Amino acid sequence: MEDNVFGAMTFKRGWVKQEQLHLWGADRDLKIRVSAYPEDKPTDAQKKAYESFIRNLKEVSEESLVRLAMFVVKDSESGLPTNLEKAVNELLNHVKIQEILFFKDGSYAIECDVDWTEDGVSVLVNNGKMETGYSDELLGCRI
Numbered sequence: 001m002e003d004n005v006f007g008a009m010t011f012k013r014g015w016v017k018q019e020q021l022h023l024w025g026a027d028r029d030l031k032i033r034v035s036a037y038p039e040d041k042p043t044d045a046q047k048k049a050y051e052s053f054i055r056n057l058k059e060v061s062e063e064s065l066v067r068l069a070m071f072v073v074k075d076s077e078s079g080l081p082t083n084l085e086k087a088v089n090e091l092l093n094h095v096k097i098q099e100i101l102f103f104k105d106g107s108y109a110i111e112c113d114v115d116w117t118e119d120g121v122s123v124l125v126n127n128g129k130m131e132t133g134y135s136d137e138l139l140g141c142r143i
Contacts, residue, residue, distance in 0.1 A: 005047040031099040045106030071132035
């Protein structure tokens with residue numbers, strides 16, 4: 001499928017494409033996924049969210065990394081330092097971005113795998129506000 005905002009996408013559990021983005025201090029080859037059924041096209045809300053994400057990538061990158069570190073330092077299972085600055089510096093050794101998922105309502109999530117639990121963690125961006133948590137709990141009703 002060719003979308004006027006997302007570009008060329010293929011269907012695999014939603015519309016998907018790979019994109020090179022500078023996120024969390026490095027250039028990364030990331031999966032961009034649009035939550036949809038095969039017969040659906042991306043919604044206007046998903047398109048606006050993607051455009052906002054790209055336009056504000058630097059700010060989203062910085063704030064989401066700090067929020068993720070703030071969440072992780074409270075989790076004793078992570079094994080990361082409880083000092084926020086040290087946790088931010090070590091976080092990327094323990095967390096890998098799985099995908100950026102755009103929901104039909106215009107919210108989106110940076111979904112990550114972590115090395116201390118099988119449960120992933122996500123940063124949900126909804127109307128400019130960020131929430132961080134374990135993916136199943138945070139995103140369960142959206143997927």
